[in-house]
Amino acid sequence: MTREGLTRRDVLKLAGVGGVAAAVLSGCGPLAKHVRRHPYHDMPEYALPGKSVYFATTCRECPAGCGLVVRTVEGRAIKIEGNPNHPVNRGATCARGQAALEGLYNPDRTRGPKQRGGREISWDQAVDAVAAALQETPPEGIAFLLGLAPDHLAELVYEITQALGAPPPLRFGGLAMMEARETLTQAAEAVFGQKALPTFDIARADLVISFGANFMETWLSPVAYAKAYGAMRQGHPGRRGVLVQVEPRMSMTASNADLWLPAKPGTEGLVALALGRLMAEVAGVEAPAPFADVDPAQVAEQAEVPLAKLEKVARYAVEKSESVVAIPGGVVLGYDNGADIARAVLALNALMGDLGKASRVFFTPPAGGQAPLPPASFQDVRSLVDRMKAGKVQVLFIHGVNPVYELPEALGFADALLKVPLVISFSSFDDETARYVTYHLPDHTFLESWGYQRVQVGADREVLSAFQPVVVPVFDTRATADVLLAAVQKVGGALAEAVPYKNEVEFIQKKVADFRGRNDGIYQASNPKLFWAFFLQHGGWWTKEATAEPVQGKVVKVGTDKARFSQGDLHLVVYPHPLLGDGSQANYPWLQETPDPMTTVMWNTWVEINPMTAAKLGLENDDVVRIVSPYGAIEAVVYLYPGIRPDTIAVPMGQGHTALGRWAKDRGANPVALLGAGTNAAGDAAFAGVRVRVYKTGRRHQLARKENVVGVYGDGRRIPVTKHEAEAATSKHQE
Amino acid sequence: MAGGNGHEHTKWVMVIDLDKCNGCNACVTACAMENNVAFTGEEENAYGRGMHWLRVIRYWEGEWPNVRVRYMPMMCQQCSNAPCEPVCPVFATLHSEAEELNIQVYNRCIGTRYCANNCPYIARTFNWFDYEWPEPLNFHLNPDVTVRRRGIMEKCTFCIQRINQGEEQAAAEGREVRDGEIQPACAQACPTEAIVFGNWQDPNSKVRQLAQSQRGFKYLHELGTEPKVIYLASEKHDF
Amino acid sequence: MHATNLPAELHEQVEKLRKEHLLLDPRPREEMNRMVLEAMEDVNREYFIVMVLLGLVTLVALFGAWGYAMYKGLGVAGIRRPIYWGLFIVSFVFWIGISHAGTFVSAILRVFKAEFRRPFTRAAELMTTFGLAGAGLFPLIHLGRTWRFYWMVPYPNQRWLWPNFHSPLVWDFLAINTYLLGSTMYLFLPLIPDLAMARDKSTGWRKILYTILSLGWRGTEEEWRHLQKAIQIFAWAIIPVMFSVHTIVSWDFAVAMKLGWHSTIFGPYFVIGALLSGISAVGFILYMIRVSMKNMRYFIRAEHFDALGKLLLIISMSWAYFFFNEFILEWYGGEHTVKEILRLYTQGAVAPVWWTMVVCNIVVPWAVLWNKNWRRKPWVMALMGVIVNIGMFAERYVIVTGALSRNRIPFDWGWYEPSLVEISIAVGTFALFFFLYGLASRLIPLIPVWEVEEGHHAHELKRMGKGVVVSVAELE
């Protein structure tokens, strides 16, 4: 393998053909188009009592598209495992993927189609309603708001809207808002010339400088990045990659960094430029334009980071590293100068190339050459809201997103919904948005669904990741694609001709048919049926060889506008909860019960405050405070968090539901309420531009923590807990 | 020895590379989903009654701005000289000869909780109440793992049900268990491959190779518990 | 036998001695019998009300709460990770301590022929039995699955699965069993002649009861000889058993790999602590008997409280010695976690309890008991009984819950607060103890009359020079 090759190849070698892989091959059960529930005396051949059957599918708890293998026993899904051959996650799963079964079997799922007011309707009535909506509404009055997954539905909806002449569907969600995908895409286009999300191959980087990218929590493709992180640290004998993180709040990713630089919010771009200039100086090269324009000493002062540290990082980058990766992401892109920061950081990658370092940036080739329907920017959603408010939207279809909860109240989505005469939600849960809808036509959860996801980031090759039902639907739900197709057929005419699919499976089969002709895939099939079987059996289609190649960027101009912030005392960082994500999984009890990595808090919303700031404000652990921003106010419980700037507080997103189910409802607070509706230059939400005031309420609420407060803050700190680690370095254990 | 006559004892060992571990807690959820670990809700957890078999210990180190965090996944260390075992009056926790693991016999447990007091790793949890999985949430309960009722202790088993199934499978196919074939839920889920599981008796196993590392240590080894979890110390580059 | 042939001028001295010492103030056996039986048969309204109340409290607070805990699960108790033992075990150790009273008074003082023991050996032995009854409940209450308690009993079963004899809890089970059976038999043996007496003196249902209980005792030479031999064997044998019981209870903690528990001095330290609480509790019980039962002022006098006070002072000093040993050696060792435990005790959240212990077990006894006048006041000794037992309860609370809340992993430290259910059960056992004691006080002769009479026979006043001295004959 060449030095320039991509790491996941050796990971594949290491993984070998494990036991799970063998199990996947036996999971060739559902050749039939639809799974049927069998009585025990008439079990299908593959479902022996007491014998596990494994089905490969794809995780839809976030848009990354990790491959899963689901263990089922007698028709029940028992355990989710990672698909060891899947190019994205290579057998690993995150906590959210693990807990997906609790979504499937959640007692608070919507159990059947409903009308406003909770009245149950039949699926025929539901299809009639959708057909009527499609038929009777002028095309420009129809709007689709979809989540980032699944791609097949987005593509189907796109075809329908095209046939109707309606505006294309918008894909958005809370996570998308926090990831600022558009910002990153635009910056990538500028620097690397490709309008797509770049993937940073940290696995073989010697130095990773992450500017706010929480790539091991929720950012873009966390499992793929975590896998690469493991390889970066100890995957290559004799070489250990080093991570530097620049962000105001120590995220879980930053907590693993060798150096955390809590730069003043909004100055991260300058830090990147200063680092570039220092590196160029160390390398004895004249720094190109945007880097040459900054004075590192001045930047260090401005950003409140020690210049010496920056110099050390620069020296390490130039002298000790063969490859350096700089990643922009997370909160850093959420300032109103986020687009500049993204450009500055990506430009740093380009500069590395100029300094003779190997590039570790590549773009995942789109599966079948077709890029998935890109997510909308915040700006696009804002214009949809404006249209709704203006009464220009007569029918709104919502799938895979919970805008009333996930979008800032300042955007006024809920108010705008009231102006839409017909709102149809396909949510699997009675979420916040479902309260505003005319019809609630619950979709299956992904474990009961067909579909595919075109992997956009994190994989080194084309990946079309497949969904298949692993169990029969638990409730009286129906695939949204089937509902839409049935409605389309009901409407008939030109529409039915333009969208000629009988059902979802046929649509998917048509879409994947082209891959059968490819001879670079992991399997070849002589006929469509066999191809379909292989497709499901392997959990999708991808190429045998990694095809993504590192790209070399060019240094671009970077604006140096200062970030603007709202009025207030403290910067506010809102970040997706590492476990609950954007909150759509807040009703999964084990995700609530899994301790947050940094705080070990479960089941509630906390606000992270530096102990020094807390002392100034007279706050203690477990005090309830009121956080007031210009846009709203929430109450949250204080967590004294040593890893945050004293002028910053942070609140995780994901709790504070007013609906969704027994475990999510009335729990914690939703910090999105504090955010404004402003955007950065790329049109993404400027969610980090908020400053807040914190008021003591006098009330206290004991946070459910796994840690012991006294042990980790108080007396326990005197105990050298790492003494054994220190010992280990000298005395080798003997078995 | 691998490829031997198959009558050799297996000795299951876990290696946790703290340098790879990023503290993400996926192992915690995976463990809970595999082993039917009950969730207890906010109040009980705030009271210190979480049922987690596996927890990721996190320590804050240093003062602002030189704050550092260390993670350490901690579960039952399957000690060879397990302090929990001899104190149980009814042999509810004991050493299995076949797997050389520290096993907890739920049916035998009468709930003295002595084992939990005597565990230096605080690895054991107690069923304070009967916990529920409201229907249909109980559909995902693993049929291979007993659902525990109130009044008994439980703890990490190294996913013994997987070990048994893997060994049976290998025996049925007339071969040795392959390295990496048997994985507990935590190791399987671990996104950074920090947790590696395998047979110590197999000299070519990954665990055996990893354990050669200079970074290897056993937590609280000075107590003589001879844990079967080997940690590899994390490294930090100091800037 | 009483004084004879003493000159008249010594009369005053003699009277003073008689007033002071029970054994120099003989009354006819018949009268003593009557006094004891009268006290026993005195079931008045106050007694009835108190007993009904105690019974109700026992029923509700102890058995009700216990049933609730069994039904709901032990989560109703305040224990939590990592403090898996709480008030139940504290109470268990406490009552085991109380149970040391009887054996000490009755066995050790008997072996050393301490004559002042005679009137209250039985009162103390009853404390042993009922203390153990209370103590014995807690290992059952604290089980997660009480209904499976019999798995700790070595009994043959079809799987040939026996208890784990490596477990300190099984040692505990055996030791407590031995001690409970032993001390109950030891209570019963000297009781037989008194039951026979009651049989001869009572009528109605009591007659039937005592006829059965006294097992046909007649007081023949043979019977006395065997009885005395057995009492002698018991008095010697029960002493090591008593030491073993509390030692083994201490080993529940000391053998554990738990800092703060793993201490080699715990055995003797616990034994002394048990004696401290037991002996002081005897003072309290004697006071209660003296004030609440008829004719008891004759049998239980200031001299007895005085003697108990001296014992208590000595034991308190010994306890302090062990306590100091335990503390300073751990502290000097300087192990981090141990230092944290000691910091928790002395300055941390446990400090109020810890200092209560120091004050109640050392400061107060030393300040009070050196003074003979105070020692002789029954109410002072009763108060000492309460105070020292508060101190000893605090000691066990500190050791059990304090040590558990600090361990080698600061991430998993904890804190314990007893829940209402635990407190209720702990209080309920006190009610049970007093209920059983109250019941026994009206069902069996609380004063061993024959032993008192034997004492009367043994004591004589003798003129020596210008004064009168007591001379004691060895009759046993």
Added chain:
Amino acid sequence: MYGGYQGRYEPKTFVALYDDLDPATQALDVLREMGIEDRFIQVQSGVPWRPDLLGRPARPSAVSKYALIGAFLGFLSAIALYYGTPLLYPLYVGGQPLLSVPPGFIVIFELTMLGMLIASFLGVFFESLLPPVVGKRVYHPEVSDGAIAIFFQVPGHLAERVKQALSQTGAIEIEPAEGTFL
């Protein structure tokens, strides 16, 4: 001994009550002088009097033997439980050997003591033949009030003489008694 005699030679049982030790020992002397052997005399008392004080033959109590036997049985059961039962179902704990010596001492000690105590306790009743199962035994309730009761058996024809002699010794009461001595 009296088997061959009929009627007036038939043995009769009497009880003489004394309120103090001295007259009672005196009375015992009188009885012996009159040829009544110790085995036809039984003394009952409310407090234990040493045989040498009463002037009666001293015999060691067999209860100690019971104690020894009990201790031995307890020891054996401890050995059986501690070293026997683990072999029936070998279960290994904590890396400890199946059979170990030190904890065995604890089990052995407790069970030995338990055996000894139970045996001594039972010994009292076996040796004293208590509780009475058959037959009526001589007894006088005054014993409970501290009296020393001397029961003796005399041939009927000697009864009057003995009674007379005893009345000289200060007996409170001399009356016929019913029942066996045992």
